[in-house]
Amino acid sequence: MSDSRKTGLVLLPEQAEHDTGDHPENGRRIPAVLEHLRQAPEWSRLALLESRRARPEDIIRVHTPEHFELIESRSAAGPSWIDGDTPVSTGSFEVALRAAGGALVGIDSLLGDSASRPDSLFALIRPPGHHATPGRAMGFCLFNNAAIAARYAQECHGVERVAILDWDVHHGNGTQDAFWDDPSVMVVSLHQWPLYPGTGWLVETGAGEGEGTTVNLPMPPGCGDREYLEAMVAVVEPTLEAFDPGLLIVSAGQDGHVADPLSDEAITAAGYNRLAARSASLARRLGIGLLAVHEGGYNLATLPGLDRAILAGFGDYPAELDEPEAGRARLSGSDPGWDERRREIVAAQRPYRQLG
Numbered sequence: 264m265s266d267s268r269k270t271g272l273v274l275l276p277e278q279a280e281h282d283t284g285d286h287p288e289n290g291r292r293i294p295a296v297l298e299h300l301r302q303a304p305e306w307s308r309l310a311l312l313e314s315r316r317a318r319p320e321d322i323i324r325v326h327t328p329e330h331f332e333l334i335e336s337r338s339a340a341g342p343s344w345i346d347g348d349t350p351v352s353t354g355s356f357e358v359a360l361r362a363a364g365g366a367l368v369g370i371d372s373l374l375g376d377s378a379s380r381p382d383s384l385f386a387l388i389r390p391p392g393h394h395a396t397p398g399r400a401m402g403f404c405l406f407n408n409a410a411i412a413a414r415y416a417q418e419c420h421g422v423e424r425v426a427i428l429d430w431d432v433h434h435g436n437g438t439q440d441a442f443w444d445d446p447s448v449m450v451v452s453l454h455q456w457p458l459y460p461g462t463g464w465l466v467e468t469g470a471g472e473g474e475g476t477t478v479n480l481p482m483p484p485g486c487g488d489r490e491y492l493e494a495m496v497a498v499v500e501p502t503l504e505a506f507d508p509g510l511l512i513v514s515a516g517q518d519g520h521v522a523d524p525l526s527d528e529a530i531t532a533a534g535y536n537r538l539a540a541r542s543a544s545l546a547r548r549l550g551i552g553l554l555a556v557h558e559g560g561y562n563l564a565t566l567p568g569l570d571r572a573i574l575a576g577f578g579d580y581p582a583e584l585d586e587p588e589a590g591r592a593r594l595s596g597s598d599p600g601w602d603e604r605r606r607e608i609v610a611a612q613r614p615y616r617q618l619g
């Protein structure tokens with residue numbers, strides 16, 4: 264009847280043990296998402312997997328041993344702040360290991376040889392990871408889950424080339440740093456610019472053998488569904504397709520939503536649904552698996568509906584798109600300057616690829 268794509272979740276029990284109190288990135292986010300999904304009619308169609316603990320060697324494929332030990336010791340010492348944005352509690356080290364392990368469970372399932380293998384999985388994990396550099400925790404992130412998953416796929420499953428698409432509204436500086444001079448992992452980031460952490464401008468394209476496999480799309484403030492989808496079609500998809508990866512990892516942060524408190528972008532639930540659907544279609548065209556790892560998204564009233572919309576896009580099934588009134592507050596007809604920025608992006612990529 265339907266040949267819709269098989270999708271599902273990797274769950275992270277006891278994630279609230281990474282206790283950040285009233286911080287925007289807190290232990291109430293994932294339960295709110297799960298409560299919403301469990302009540303949705305499509306819940307029964309989702310594959311459900313459970314996280315495991317990543318091993319130290321999984322983490323130090325990306326991070327320095329000193330960084331690994333710092334997170335362990337700071338966590339053991341009790342609640343404190345690693346920087347002005349990034350708290351740790353006694354349980355943070357364990358939860359961070361199991362968050363990274365959630366991404367690895369997803370990789371094993373997507374790259375396994377089971378007949379019931381899913382087409383995509385969404386690891387509902389925290390803390391997020393994409394700001395964590397090889398040697399530094401920052402921006403709510405301790406270990407870089409997407410980067411750890413990419414290296415694991417290469418070393419433990421023999422995948423040659425991995426593509427990481429980061430649509431979190433903040434630039435994925437940690438992921439960029441991890442693969443800056445590495446041509447085997449392409450990092451494509453869509454993010455509001457300017458915004459925290461300040462990196463991710465057009466000229467950041469990688470170095471050495473990795474020159475050209477870092478691709479930044481700095482989106483002007485006020486961009487919404489139209490601009491993000493045009494960026495996908497005109498730049499992201501042809502770039503990823505030509506790279507011909509053996510796996511697609513999505514750093515899925517939903518903080519570019521119109522009602523998110525941490526950005527000025529105006530993406531709606533329908534927009535996230537389309538971003539997810541287009542990513543899943545691309546993976547299907549390439550014949551590869553898609554692993555999404557949860558990054559940002561800080562409005563507890565809207566995040567559950569956005570993750571639901573993303574799963575529907577991955578799975579290619581219809582779902583109600585919840586768009587609370589608050590979600591429309593910032594939608595307006597003003598031009599954020601996208602047309603000019605799009606030309607700048609295409610021009611910056613010209614040494615590496617021809618784009619329309």
Ligand SMILES: [Zn+2]
Nearest residue numbers: 431433518559
């Ligand atoms: Zn973010």
